[in-house]
Amino acid sequence: MPWYTKPDTLNSTFKFNLKVFVLMFIGGSFEFVGNQFLTNGFQSAQLVGINQGIVSALVSSNTFYILVASLILFREKIIPLQLIGLVLIVIAVSIVTIFNRSEGNEEDQSLASNDNSPIDQPNNQFTGIIALLSGLLAGILFGSQLLLLKFLMKMKVSDSFSIGFSFLLFGSFYGISCLFYLMIFDFEVFATFTLANYLSSLTSGIFLGLGIVCINVACNLGNPGICNSIMSTQCILLTLCNYIFFDQNLNWMQGLGVLICVIGVVLVSIANSIQC
Numbered sequence: 001m002p003w004y005t006k007p008d009t010l011n012s013t014f015k016f017n018l019k020v021f022v023l024m025f026i027g028g029s030f031e032f033v034g035n036q037f038l039t040n041g042f043q044s045a046q047l048v049g050i051n052q053g054i055v056s057a058l059v060s061s062n063t064f065y066i067l068v069a070s071l072i073l074f075r076e077k078i079i080p081l082q083l084i085g086l087v088l089i090v091i092a093v094s095i096v097t098i099f100n101r102s103e104g105n106e107e108d109q110s111l112a113s114n115d116n117s118p119i120d121q122p123n124n125q126f127t128g129i130i131a132l133l134s135g136l137l138a139g140i141l142f143g144s145q146l147l148l149l150k151f152l153m154k155m156k157v158s159d160s161f162s163i164g165f166s167f168l169l170f171g172s173f174y175g176i177s178c179l180f181y182l183m184i185f186d187f188e189v190f191a192t193f194t195l196a197n198y199l200s201s202l203t204s205g206i207f208l209g210l211g212i213v214c215i216n217v218a219c220n221l222g223n224p225g226i227c228n229s230i231m232s233t234q235c236i237l238l239t240l241c242n243y244i245f246f247d248q249n250l251n252w253m254q255g256l257g258v259l260i261c262v263i264g265v266v267l268v269s270i271a272n273s274i275q276c
Contacts, residue, residue, distance in 0.1 A: 002152070002162045020157055027148045027163075028170020034141030035171075041134030048128045051248040053239025054096050057258045058135030060232040062143035063265045064089045069147055074154075081271040088264030095257035096132070168212055232265040 003021040004014040041055040064086050070076040078086075149163050157163060182189055215231060239258050242248040 002157045002159060002166055020152065020155065023148055023152055024163070024166045025170050027145050027167040028173065030141045030145040030148070031167050031171035032174040034138045034145070037134045037138040037141065041131045041138060044127050044131035044134060046248075048124045048131065049249050050128055050131055051239050051242050051250045051254065053235050053237075053242050053248075053250075054254055054258060055131055055135035056235035056238045057096060057261045058093060058132060059139040059142065060235050060265050061089045061093050061136070061261055062139030063232070063268045065140055065143045066146055067268055069143070070150070073147065074150060079271055081274060082268045085264040085267030085269075085271065088260050088267065092257045092259075092261035092264060093136075095253055095260065099251060099253035099257070164212060164215075168209070232269070233262050236262055 003017050003024055005017050038055070038059060041058075042052045044050075045052045045055050067076075067078060067082060067086060071078055145167060149167075152163055235258055239250060239255070243250045
């Protein structure tokens with residue numbers, strides 16, 4: 001376990017490192033809370049007809065936050081290509097935020113506003129803002145987790161693979177606690193879910209675990225920046241699949257914003273490799 005320090009000699013024992021343990025626990029907390037914001041963002045986007053891939057694109061924009069924080073905390077330099085990527089990310093987030101309503105859904109919105117314009121329209125607008133803010137907050141928390149990983153690596157906790165799994169381990173403690181709370185104090189809530197709900201939750205958990213394994217293995221075997229840029233393109237896949245298979249609305253400006261965001265993330269991620 002990464003919070004135990006290896007002995008200097010064969011006869012000495014492993015030493016418990018409280019500071020590393022606390023940082024691991026904080027990283028796990030970022031994992032859990034970030035996923036809650038992400039889930040809330042997806043749910044809010046679905047309620048108001050925003051394509052959920054746009055929330056995912058906002059999460060991917062955490063590259064901007066990571067790069068700036070790395071400059072301040074770790075004195076890492078920003079090269080011109082990364083600066084271009086940062087500008088593109090800011091432009092993309094602005095486009096997605098401003099054009100957060102779908103053109104194809106304007107007619108439905110106007111019909112709804114004729115019925116209950118004083119109530120429904122403001123509520124929809126507020127829910128849309130909540131969806132976008134949830135995506136941004138999830139990105140900040142996931143980005144903070146990566147910054148913690150950098151900090152732990154500087155503390156000579158060299159195994160990034162075990163750090164990633166430790167974050168997941170501590171994050172799962174929150175989920176298990178919530179499950180026990182529901183079983184003890186609100187057991188009736190389980191009757192509201194169907195078998196399909198339980199199977200989809202189980203499948204999502206399995207895919208999430210496999211995704212974490214894959215990204216850790218990829219970062220250990222290859223260039224982390226390139227791995228991150230490839231992973232960030234998932235928001236394009238999610239946006240298109242939601243549009244094609246689930247009939248979630250998407251206008252041209254939103255699609256352009258998602259594409260610009262991915263280009264910005266790719267530039268920031270692979271800039272050091274190109275520079276070398």
